Amino acid sequence: MKRTQWTIHGEHVVDENRHIRLSTVDVELPDGVKFTQYVVKMPRCAMTLVLNKNREVLLMYRHRFIIDQWVWELPGGYVDHAEDVATAAAREVEEETGWRPQSMEQLVTYQPSIGTLDQPQEIYLARGADLTDTRPDINEAEEIRWVPLDEAAAMIERGEIVGAATVVAIYRALSLAD
Structure with a gap:
């Protein structure tokens, strides 16, 4: 060919x-x-789906002014130039939610819009997290909540979760066998 x-x-x-x-x-x-x-x-981004023993996902509720909508999302952000991607993903969880992941494993890597945008997205899975003394950044989220994984999937269908990384991560987590 x-x-x-x-x-x-x-x-x-x-x-x-x-x-x-x-x-x-x-x-x-x-x-x-x-x-x-x-x-x-744009720089590489790292997000983390934190899943606890009850199969609940750690989500943040925030306003995204670009689409003028309140949505639920995974914690995540840019990877600093020389930073290890898994380290960046864990750092973002703690900074944005106050929870420290107990483990980190790479879940999926993708490009969200390859026709115009080059921005690698790496999603990690953390099984469990410990609450820390870190106060979440007030600019990051209005609310932080543990949501059952099945309910998170329903939130996608209702349009409460629209960000590609969160959608990909939730559907990927649903496909994992325990």
């Missing part, structure tokens, strides 16, 4: 900082059609 690729003729950086790189790329399709594509590159 012959594989054809797009030809890149040039790239122009529109804006760049430590959180995002926005550029336009001039490309040519195999059939000769040329156009300009916006490309967004």
